[in-house]
Amino acid sequence: MQNRYSRRDFLHAAGALGGSTAAFRAAMALGLLPVAAHAQRPELGTLKKPKKVLVLGAGISGLTAAYELSRKGYEVQVLEASFRAGGRNMTVRNGDRIDETGFPQVCNFDKDPDLFFNCGPARIPGHHQELLKYCQELDVELAPFINDNRNAWVQDDAMFGGKPVRAREYFNDSRGFIAELMAKSMKKEDLTGPMTAADWEQLREYLRQFGELDPQFRYIGTARSGLAKHDYTFPDQLKKPLSPSELLKSRFMFIMSFGETDDQAAMMMEPVGGMDRVVAGFMRKVGHLVQLESQVQKIQVGSRGAEVTYRRNGEYVKAKADYVLNCIPMHLLAGIEHNFPKEYVAGFTAIPRGRLFKIGLQMKERFWEREGIYGGISWTLQDIQQIWYPAHGIHRKKGVVLAAYTFDQAAGEKFGRLSPAERIKLAVEQGSKIHPDYGQYVETGVTVAWHQMNHMLGCAAQWDEALWKQWFKTLQTPIGSHYLMGDQVSYHPGWQEGAIASAHHAMADIDARERAAGTVAA
């Protein structure tokens, strides 16, 4: 299993979650990205006479558009196929329904404000300014989110006989050894270019500080890896460094910089009480415009406006609009009757759907806090890939841990094939390699296979550089008055900021059209 995870796979997975800065830069160079003004919230002009807008899907992009346009003289209706708004922004608590095809579940967590599980997005980086501005505007209270925690564990069957090591040991002992190796093998004469004695010393010193080497440039351990014990009535005693040959056996190197990537490094935030507080915030403003359980069956784009047919209570209903903002997942769109141009269809059927998978388990005790872990992620190269510890509700009795979050398509599919009970059983077995008594704390759980969740059937859109280059512009460009939206039409799929960017881009275009037509009040 360890061998199936290549660096390329990981980058691809990380890209699906966002953080694909290389792809982003490549796209920028190709001129595929919207101009900066579009990425930010557009200053929409107020219409003199209302225009009808149909938004298909009440996820983050759809709600953003409904919120903005409804304030500027657009008459907005949002059609949502599911029984709930929010799309993949989904938090479950006691009694909530998990609408999975074939395996519907109900969340049995205790009724408690800290016992919830973010099934979709769960963290907001500080540079996701558009989302953060909406949080502020919609009174969504935020708290710090702990993502990277050096006290958490790293486990890989390939190293140390599968015994977990503290993240700080893995990181700092491997750095120490690499620094020592470089210091010992680096020769001044091998370096090209002019290098003064001071430069050379500076470089050596950098290595010493990088790995915390001793005066002889040996790595003999560091307090960065943690102390052998924290008894402060005794002098500090360093841990014995981990064996470099064991450390090098692991493929964790592909994941180790996760917490340093653009979207994953501190400072990150989460809404207090669950990510769906963002949805609740939007719904307070535009909830009256959202019609649930309305599944779109047909879209006919005309020379002016468009007509949408949807099913509600077993009946077909027609609706006409000047603009259609379509947030339906592309892979589902292909099954809807439409009159889109061939190119467009070829584009949205070319993007594969992702298979992200998560499990949330209610634990009867916060046993991880007794191990010195407060928030953050333990990593494993098993199918479950991650265990997250809640940063909220510290020192309370119970907590909900994320017991699996796999970026690996094959692992996501594997979990999807199992029944919810079997998924939890597998997650408990694998989690027990990190926390030996793991299973005894489990009270109840929820499992979310996004590729099998009704009205979604995928997360996130699996763009890659070739697909971006070939299709992005085609899919971003409106067909008449029909715009494709959602994180799927952004260079940041899998992130709410990407969804918002797509909505801003579409609205900026609509605004430009209206201004050109002179329909905007001066």
Add this chain to the structure above:
Amino acid sequence: MKRLKTICTGIALALVVGSASAGNDFDYCLLCHGANANGNYGIRAPKLSGMEPWYLARQLENFAIGARGAAAEDGSGHEMRPVGLRLKTEGTLDDAVQFIGKLESKRPAPTVNGDVAHGRELYKNCVSCHGAKGEGNASLNSPALASRSDWYLVTQLVNFQKGLRGVDERDTYGAQMRAIVATLPDDKAITDVVAYINTLK
């Protein structure tokens, strides 16, 4: 590990069962299988409308009992399996079949290109069961092949060939099909015969 198992069975886990009798719930079928269940290539969900009710019922039953869609490599079959299981458990399998029967069947646009002349030759082996016009034969339990999602026919022929379908002993008719698929020796033969089926009306 024994202790682990005891713990796991003790975990409270609720599945929603029942209350799917309202016609509205079958709208979920359209989510994957598209408007009027005319198929969605984007998600590899085949066209269902126009399928014989007895064939649909049998396949749903096969999914439910694990006689179809159980092989790990059959990704789409795996996604369908719990749906069949749920319909059977809830006793709504026949209602689902009825729901599909009321939908407006539309001839799918062809997506498979092949050598039609060669396909016509190969199709001679199919005629006795599926009919000269691909109209099917209920008395032989052979479904119609005309006006199906062509890419789905290819997938299923490949599945029969690879032993992902028609290997479970409870799937008698699938086993018959698996035997006859031997007359299609390679991928080209499969696309050719499907290209010919595309011409049948």
